[in-house]
């Protein structure tokens with residue numbers, strides 16, 4: 001983050017409760033003006049107080065937010081970008097295999113939606129493999145950059161995007177920890193997903209070794225932006241409430257889809273079968 005990064009105070013924050021239980025949670029870490037709390041019912045970890053919507057938009061409009069991290073401008077070479085390309089290829093390989101097993105044809109003409117598409121690296125790679133791609137991204141500079149590559153990206157949150165399903169593939173890479181209401185996002189994904197769709201997500205996880213060993217010094221805690229922290233258990237709970245089923249959890253930092261990531265996981269999901277869905 002550059003020196004020009006906005007500085008936030010308690011006035012920019014709001015208190016929230018667990019999106020599954022409505023529980024205010026118990027304190028885990030106190031990081032003024034933020035707090036990290038854990039739901040006393042379901043154990044989901046969340047940031048409260050956290051940045052309000054207007055402050056969050058200011059945060060994501062900083063060009064440095066993307067250029068300074070692994071989501072950087074793809075026209076420049078950097079080791080972080082090389083890693084991003086390994087993840088992209090590894091994730092697309094996994095998704096391609098599932099898509100082919102389900103439809104017998106593969107990616108050609110399949111509709112793929114990515115939420116939190118950043119500068120469009122994954123979308124462009126998916127387009128090269130034959131998918132019909134669309135994205136959703138909150139950062140205006142990143143949406144402008146995507147448009148230059150001819151990518152169709154809506155600027156805003158997934159829940160507000162005027163999209164029409166069904167999509168065969170819906171992905172969100174390191175995005176679900178950023179969204180104001182992850183249950184609303186997963187429910188929107190379920191609405192947009194075809195009944196045989198593949199949903200693929202990646203996210204840091206709170207039960208990872210770095211998180212447990214480093215505590216509040218965990219480098220991925222970042223309470224301004226990472227406002228929900230999952231475990232494989234709470235991800236399954238959240239998915240079930242949105243009528244999605246977790247089929248695969250990839251934790252290994254040796255797998256291409258998650259290479260070097262000691263504190264993150266890749267999760268594959270599918271819509272729950274209709275017979276098991278709640279009304």
Ligand SMILES: [Zn+2]
Nearest residue numbers: 018021039042
């Ligand atoms: Zn809860």
